[in-house]
Amino acid sequence: AAIATCLSDVEQHRSSQCAARIPEAGALLDLLEKCPERQQKGGFPVVVFEGLDATGKTTVTQSVKDTLNGILLRSPPDCISQWRTVFDDEPESIKRAFYAAGNYILASEIAKASTQAPVIIDRYWHSTAAYTIATEITGEVQGLPPAHDEVYQWPEDLLKPDLVLLLTVDPEERVRRLQRRGLKKTKEEAELETNSLFRQRVEESYRRMVNPACQEVDASASKEEVLKTVLQLISKHCAL
Ligand SMILES: Nc1ncnc2c1ncn2[C@@H]1O[C@H](COP(=O)(O)OP(=O)(O)OP(=O)(O)O)[C@@H](O)[C@H]1O
Numbered sequence: 001a002a003i004a005t006c007l008s009d010v011e012q013h014r015s016s017q018c019a020a021r022i023p024e025a026g027a028l029l030d031l032l033e034k035c036p037e038r039q040q041k042g043g044f045p046v047v048v049f050e051g052l053d054a055t056g057k058t059t060v061t062q063s064v065k066d067t068l069n070g071i072l073l074r075s076p077p078d079c080i081s082q083w084r085t086v087f088d089d090e091p092e093s094i095k096r097a098f099y100a101a102g103n104y105i106l107a108s109e110i111a112k113a114s115t116q117a118p119v120i121i122d123r124y125w126h127s128t129a130a131y132t133i134a135t136e137i138t139g140e141v142q143g144l145p146p147a148h149d150e151v152y153q154w155p156e157d158l159l160k161p162d163l164v165l166l167l168t169v170d171p172e173e174r175v176r177r178l179q180r181r182g183l184k185k186t187k188e189e190a191e192l193e194t195n196s197l198f199r200q201r202v203e204e205s206y207r208r209m210v211n212p213a214c215q216e217v218d219a220s221a222s223k224e225e226v227l228k229t230v231l232q233l234i235s236k237h238c239a240l
């Protein structure tokens with residue numbers, strides 16, 4: 001019953017079915033069951049960074065965390081990240097259920113951490129939703145569900161952040177950053193690199209998210225400039 005409130009019925013059904021075949025799915029459900037329902041935020045601000053791969057989320061979240069003496073979390077959370085490669089190789093629906101479940105486990109970490117310090121998060125629900133929508137639909141952004149469709153709504157039962165910043169950089173600069181970094185790529189990263197329509201669908205889906213909506217930040221500037229901009233936005237929108 002506890003899990004049912006955490007995942008939609010469909011995701012729940014898929015996860016239970018696959019637990020018999022994938023041991024990691026059983027372990028994931030066990031963790032979810034231990035998460036209290038409807039997590040409440042503590043008194044400190046919770047700020048999420050979103051954006052396409054290599055837009056600078058890891059770099060800026062680390063600096064914001066250091067500047068604000070905050071706590072840095074990410075989706076999927078560290079306690080399940082060792083299973084990521086297993087789920088990434090599963091059919092799309094199972095993989096998406098893993099990321100969705102990860103957000104509810106992350107919510108319990110956010111609830112606890114936000115009683116102690118500002119919480120900075122590298123990806124959360126908006127990533128799960130935007131990459132899912134962009135994968136389910138093919139072709140141009142005109143094919144996406146219309147703005148205001150319920151797919152762009154935050155889930156009712158998931159702890160909400162105070163502020164979501166969407167980092168954007170122009171495609172050429174993003175490719176330069178990807179190449180400079182040169183890490184092993186996930187399927188999404190490979191898709192983002194080769195498929196410009198996929199990139200546009202992910203970014204447009206981010207822009208259509210509501211309640212909370214993403215505030216766009218041009219992250220093409222130097223690391224120092226980007227940090228200055230996001231710190232200004234955080235102090236404008238959050239009580240530190
Ligand atoms: N403002 C910036 N100017 C120039 N290079 C940057 C800037 N921010 C980050 N970089 C560089 O770009 C690369 C990608 O940055 P980073 O890993 O922070 O992106 P990311 O959004 O976390 O990527 P992913 O989502 O794939 O983990 C790194 O090599 C990083 O040093």
Ligand SMILES: Cc1cn([C@H]2C[C@H](O)[C@@H](COP(=O)(O)O)O2)c(=O)[nH]c1=O
Nearest residue numbers: 053075076099123127128131186188189
């Ligand atoms: C959290 C999350 C991530 N993804 C995809 C998006 C990226 O292409 C890769 C790698 O992300 P990372 O920032 O380097 O960890 O994973 C996704 O599809 N859904 C999600 O919820």
